[in-house]
Amino acid sequence: MLKNYFKIAIAVLKRRKFFTFVSLFGISFTLTILMVTTAFMDKVLSPDYPDLKRERSLYVSSMEYKNTKEGWMNRSDVSYYFFSHYVSTLKNVDKMAISSNPKASNAYVNNKKIVIAYKYTNADYWNVLEYRFLAGKPFSQKEIDNADKVAVISEETRKAYFGDASNVIGRYISADNVNYRVIGVVANVSKTVNSLSGDMYLPYTVSTSDYNKPDLMGPYNAVLLAKSKADVPKMQKEFQQMMRRVPIPKDFDRVYSNADPFFSSMTRRIAGDGANNGKTRVVTIMSIFVLLFLLLPTINLVNINVTRIMERSSEIGVRKAFGASSKTLVYQFIVENMILTFLGGIIGIILSLLAIYLINGANVISNMRLSMNLTVLFYSFIACVFFGLISGVYPAWRMSKLNVVKALKAQ
Amino acid sequence: MIRLQNIKKVYRTDTVETLAINGINLDIAKGEFLSIMGPSGCGKSTLLNIMGLLDEPSKGNIQIDSQDISSYSDQKLAKFRNEKLGFIFQSYHLINDLQVLDNVELPLLYRNSSAKERKRLATEALEKVGLSNRLKHFPTQLSGGQRQRVAIARAIVGNPQIILADEPTGNLDSAMGNEIMDILINLNKNEGTTIVMVTHDENMAHKTHRLVRLFDGSQVQ
Ligand SMILES: Nc1ncnc2c1ncn2[C@@H]1O[C@H](COP(=O)(O)OP(=O)(O)O)[C@@H](O)[C@H]1O
Numbered sequence: 263m264l265k266n267y268f269k270i271a272i273a274v275l276k277r278r279k280f281f282t283f284v285s286l287f288g289i290s291f292t293l294t295i296l297m298v299t300t301a302f303m304d305k306v307l308s309p310d311y312p313d314l315k316r317e318r319s320l321y322v323s324s325m326e327y328k329n330t331k332e333g334w335m336n337r338s339d340v341s342y343y344f345f346s347h348y349v350s351t352l353k354n355v356d357k358m359a360i361s362s363n364p365k366a367s368n369a370y371v372n373n374k375k376i377v378i379a380y381k382y383t384n385a386d387y388w389n390v391l392e393y394r395f396l397a398g399k400p401f402s403q404k405e406i407d408n409a410d411k412v413a414v415i416s417e418e419t420r421k422a423y424f425g426d427a428s429n430v431i432g433r434y435i436s437a438d439n440v441n442y443r444v445i446g447v448v449a450n451v452s453k454t455v456n457s458l459s460g461d462m463y464l465p466y467t468v469s470t471s472d473y474n475k476p477d478l479m480g481p482y483n484a485v486l487l488a489k490s491k492a493d494v495p496k497m498q499k500e501f502q503q504m505m506r507r508v509p510i511p512k513d514f515d516r517v518y519s520n521a522d523p524f525f526s527s528m529t530r531r532i533a534g535d536g537a538n539n540g541k542t543r544v545v546t547i548m549s550i551f552v553l554l555f556l557l558l559p560t561i562n563l564v565n566i567n568v569t570r571i572m573e574r575s576s577e578i579g580v581r582k583a584f585g586a587s588s589k590t591l592v593y594q595f596i597v598e599n600m601i602l603t604f605l606g607g608i609i610g611i612i613l614s615l616l617a618i619y620l621i622n623g624a625n626v627i628s629n630m631r632l633s634m635n636l637t638v639l640f641y642s643f644i645a646c647v648f649f650g651l652i653s654g655v656y657p658a659w660r661m662s663k664l665n666v667v668k669a670l671k672a673q
Numbered sequence: 674m675i676r677l678q679n680i681k682k683v684y685r686t687d688t689v690e691t692l693a694i695n696g697i698n699l700d701i702a703k704g705e706f707l708s709i710m711g712p713s714g715c716g717k718s719t720l721l722n723i724m725g726l727l728d729e730p731s732k733g734n735i736q737i738d739s740q741d742i743s744s745y746s747d748q749k750l751a752k753f754r755n756e757k758l759g760f761i762f763q764s765y766h767l768i769n770d771l772q773v774l775d776n777v778e779l780p781l782l783y784r785n786s787s788a789k790e791r792k793r794l795a796t797e798a799l800e801k802v803g804l805s806n807r808l809k810h811f812p813t814q815l816s817g818g819q820r821q822r823v824a825i826a827r828a829i830v831g832n833p834q835i836i837l838a839d840e841p842t843g844n845l846d847s848a849m850g851n852e853i854m855d856i857l858i859n860l861n862k863n864e865g866t867t868i869v870m871v872t873h874d875e876n877m878a879h880k881t882h883r884l885v886r887l888f889d890g891s892q893v894q
């Protein structure tokens with residue numbers, strides 16, 4: 263039976279080559295975009311090198327002042343002082359990785375300028391985050407206390423600055439005319455791990471700005487690590503209680519800072535503010551977007567299918583006359599449609615693999631390596647079934663309702 | 674075998690109401706070969722479709738093989754058609770996307786039979802109509818007479834007790850028409866199949882056991 267459906271499905275597809283091409287193109291193109299997007303989302307959202315303890319972590323990345331009467335608002339990254347003075351007192355924070363936003367500095371190699379993005383970090387930064395050291399080691403508390411001009415650089419920077427030199431530990435790298443002694447080399451971090459990627463990491467004590475200035479706003483952000491996953495909600499609560507004790511700057515009547523789980527920290531940045539983490543908003547907008555995106559080729563398919571059915575009325579009439587019930591016909595048509603969508607799905611997967619290969623090859627986002635994993639395949643399978651069912655059910659129902667005599671006359 | 678009692682059929686469209694069949698009573702015996710004649714538009718096809726359970730009468734009662742099918746569900750009707758009835762149409766109604774063999778196998782798809790069994794029966798049916806050398810052809814590669822023979826093979830493959838043929842020779846020249854007619858006559862003689870045939874050709878009609886003439890939806894002979 264299935265083999266017969268397959269035969270007729272392929273024959274029908276071959277007969278209307280243009281329609282088949284349009285449907286297959288619609289399905290596979292949509293799936294390709296969905297798959298690449300899913301691969302990207304998966305890359306961004308699931309724990310990725312070096313931020314592998316996301317389940318135990320909360321992220322603090324913004325400070326917001328508000329004057330609710332006047333409607334003023336001021337938002338920025340966070341000061342070092344805020345972390346050392348307030349957050350470090352929290353009992354549930356086991357360790358805290360503090361780092362500044364990457365800043366560009368200029369270095370010269372053979373009279374050629376290269377840009378090095380550097381970050382200031384504390385010592386625990388290297389304990390919370392799992393950087394892979396290819397050579398040397400991170401700086402310690404002692405080097406921080408001494409404000410030693412030492413640097414941990416990325417593999418990419420080593421290549422750009424030192425070329426193919428095999429051992430660079432102990433050599434000096436000059437950025438913005440300051441010499442730093444290289445003490446470690448780490449594997450590259452994907453740009454998608456936004457707040458942690460950089461070309462060079464320095465002790466925060468070598469920073470020229472006053473990191474102890476008692477301001478709440480500054481250039482830093484932090485990853486707070488709890489002892490266990492179970493402690494994370496406690497840590498979040500403790501952080502919120504602490505915020506009530508933080509003095510409100512003058513000219514304002516509210517101050518917000520949040521310790522968010524990873525996903526909320528992203529949505530807050532995109533669609534939220536100090537009071538709202540933006541999660542519902544982002545999820546809603548994304549769902550609507552995906553639905554609309556899936557709906558367009560589905561409507562196109564429904565349309566094509568209805569036309570096809572009218573062309574096939576003689577076949578439908580014959581099948582009914584020779585013993586096919588309406589139910590059998592609906593089943594046949596949905597199977598045929600599934601064959602079409604899964605064909606589109608297979609093409610979509612091939613196109614996605616190609617797209618991912620090209621994106622990775624072109625290094626579109628610095629050091630990001632997308633991959634096609636089971637999650638991505640699973641979602642595209644779901645999308646295929648969605649296509650096949652939604653675009654098949656209505657035309658199949660129309661078909662099964664055709665009156666046999668009329669169907670046979672139509673030719 | 675087939676009993677029609679006071680069958681009426683009215684077609685309603687937005688503007689007109691057509692009385693296509695007006696009170697027909699007909700008893701067709703098992704093994705009988707009956708032909709129906711009448712001018713175009715007098716209701717021959719409508720009557721045949723009602724006998725074939727493809728269309729419902731507006732009024733009246735049908736019994737086939739002593740079963741009252743008026744209360745049958747879609748599913749049950751489909752099964753009944755599949756097992757008891759075979760159709761032959763004037764314009765063949767073969768599925769052009771399928772090869773001859775697949776076309777003939779079609780009725781068997783809707784009952785429990787294995788692929789091997791289907792192939793065997795379909796090949797046998799095609800042998801009976803003299804087309805065993807065209808199994809892999811597509812309908813569009815055949816002549817009209819050959820197509821109608823494929824259609825006959827499809828109608829008889831499931832071994833039905835009744836064959837309903839609506840102008841089976843209407844699109845064919847007289848030589849090919851006679852070939853088709855011979856096949857039907859042999860089928861009726863050798864297998865005892867009950868056949869009801871609509872025709873425009875007096876010669877064909879006279880080769881059957883009984884002739885019914887319709888005029889404006891009523892039986893006149
Ligand atoms: N679906 C329909 N809707 C309206 N009128 C119809 C329909 N089918 C047939 N008729 C009318 O019913 C009458 C009988 O048609 P039909 O049985 O096809 O005649 P025949 O087969 O004898 O030429 C004709 O007048 C025709 O116009």
Ligand SMILES: [Mg+2]
Pocket residue numbers: 717718719
């Ligand atoms: Mg007719």
